[in-house]
Amino acid sequence: MPLALKDILCIDGVRTTAGSKILEGYVPPYDSTVVKKLRGAGVPIVGKANLDEFAMGSSTENSAYGPSRNPWDLARVPGGSSGGSAAAVSAGFAPLGIGTDTGGSIRQPASLCGVVGVKPTYGLVSRYGLLAFASSLDQVGPFARTVEDAALLLEAIAGHDRMDATSIPEEVPPYVKGLESGVKGLRVGVVSDWVEGEGVQPGVTERVRAAIESLSSLGAEIGEISLPSFRYALSAYYLIAPAECSSNLARYDGVRWGLRAPEAKDVVEMNVRSRTAGFGDEVKRRIMLGTYALSAGYYDAYYGKAQQVRTLVIRDFEKAYERFDVLLGPTSPTTAFKIGEKADDPLAMYLNDVFTIPSNLAGAAAISLPCGLAEDGLPVGLQLLGPPMSEGLLFKVAYAYEQARGPVDAPPLWGRS
């Protein structure tokens, strides 16, 4: 089954752009571990998919190579940052896709494009050969049209890698084998602030409520939960991720690869001019934010505080999983928005990831799968969240719901615009 690879994973000898001008002409001299594993599993890579520059964005509009479009409505965004992979799978260009999820970059586009997207436990899939955005949050994961395909693809790419020190040294259990064991007696916690929360589109709430009923009728025990620390998660994320990005992106300086501004009078001017010309606005915004957050005198107030919030989020999750096996909510507060609609309002854009960010901060597993169309005829994503290494459980719940839901419509690709 052919696969669309987010253009932020290295393939030896194949141009890698990360959606950025700064990597102009860059050809990696090595394969990422994920690509090696895909080759080993005999999965052909049909092409590299567009993304927000260095995976920073929620709409795939921040690409130096132009925006990607949503197959359900070409005037709308596919979500991001893995919008290219999600759109490719949704449109049927490839049955499988690979994305990366730092704050929701697999789950949110999966939701907006009506496909399955998995954000695995941090450390389950090797990051070796993934151009880093925020190292402590980045995680590679699969896109597919069905839960079973997503589970198969994750089996193929997961596993310990000695090239990644944060890789989990545990064996990957077979996900597909346990898919059909059902949800009877499973405790499902509905995150109430998300389902009815401020800014959640009514059609999204309605589809998620329907999904809850479906799981209930399959024998799952449904309860409600509120996670107070999660309201700070977004702010913490927008300090930690930019801080790490400001350091990770320092190596793009015109010295060794990619774009080099000509005729600079010295190395500092060369660095500055190359970076000024090479990076887009959103990347620059985050580099500046992160540089500031790490500065002497501000570190404790910003980066330090953010790490404390991260600990709170982990603790809230742990408490929640004493009562529930999995948590449930929408993936994104809204369906796909129009291209350009939020492009000039970074804060509105950041709010897209408010339900997905906590799992990244906690290094936990989560999955988004289609749960029907909203009142606007666009796909809604159901998000299932579990503790670290709960992929098997999440696949089982997702599969049970998917079977009950039945097949989803294909996008009316050329119908609207």
Add this chain to the structure above:
Amino acid sequence: MGPIVSAYETVIGLEVHVELATRSKMFCDSPTTFGAEPNTQTCPVCLGEPGSLPVPNKRAIEYLMLIGLALDCRIAPHSLFHRKNYFYPDMPKNYQISQYDLPLCVEGHLDVDVDGVERRIGITRAHMEEDTGKSLHVGTTGRIAEAKYSLIDYNRAGIPLVEVVSEPDVRSPLEAQRYLTELRAILQTLGVSDVRMEEGSMRCDANVSLRARGTEALGTKVEIKNLNSIRSVSRALTYEIDRQQKALDGGDAIVQETRHFDENTGKTHSLRSKEEAFDYRYFPEPDLVPIEAGDGWVAEVRAQMPELPRARRARIASEHDLTPEQGAFVAASPSSVQYFEALLASGAAARDAAVWMAGELARALNEAGESIESARVPAADLAALIAAVKEGTVTLSSAKKAFQDAYTAGKTPLQIVDERGLQQVSDDDAIATVVDEVLASNQAEVARFRAGEEKVFKFLVGQVIKATKGQASPQVVDRVLRARLGDS
């Protein structure tokens, strides 16, 4: 330092960087070979290729732990790597992975003998970091800002470095020298580094300030960067102490700054002031997990601890009844102990072996600019020479000459003795002939001796030995000469 007691007390802290002699780099499998073709000892990781990730070298961490244990440090059960962020082209990621506020080794000390007085120098910390590449700035000044272009060799990038930071307990350039010598001996004994300062595998930064004698508060400190020999450290400190003293005496304030030591002029000059200091924006390295040094692991590493120089010196001196100085020289490094033991195994007496090593061997090595590992006269050959002196077939002075010549000619000392006919002459008749010649040409001295001037006798012995080019046995010369002068 002169004998005058200054009104100031000198306060020195030393930061020593040591390149570890692991086979592969700190965070990748690239080899650490010194002197290879530029950019051949590299891989995606140490070149900072987009997407590459660091994986710590366990051996390097164990080497650091060993250093910490040798310096009586506490091994932190939980320590971290941080990123030190700044832009420089020879640093491929534009950040350096380094330990910061949670280093592996803390609160140790090193006891140093300073002319018979024991001084305990506190060790604040010993931590791990990665080395940078090397830049060559092509242009008139050799500085990056004025360079026409720059070439970068990343072979050194990612080589494991340990930084050993002392407390400000060092009180003079001499103490600094002794501290560094002892630290180098320890590192050499542990086998964790080549500690070749000339190749840059050991480098030193020195912090120095003065304060009024008897006061506690520290004065404003100046950091002297990148000193590349123990001698440079001592010279730079001596200059800097004098400079600060003159400034304070003249009523000037010391500026907190970083200074560079110029080997040629012997002076330090300002590089940058505190206001220009970088903000490195340290934060925990997210690509690495914390180092968890459990008791089991620490005990395992401790079990590999060899006998340290201090204990070795004491043992060798007492075992072989040597003076402390001889003991110190012989036990200076594992290689010199090996050499010493080989001399003994080849039949040399301990005293003779120590005297020869501290004397002729040290001189030859010094002149050739070599260390004892590469001594060109094997211990067995030196032992044979020592035996020949003992047996009386070669005089001591001929033996010394033969040894130095052998060293440069690459032959054994006894080969030189044979080739040049340096064997000791103890034949009475042969010596008597020379004695007669000497007496004939020194009539005046003979007369003075006969008049009772005893010291002239020594002169005459010297003349005879000189006439035989040092080959005559002094005992025989003495006997024959006295007989001839009718004095026995």
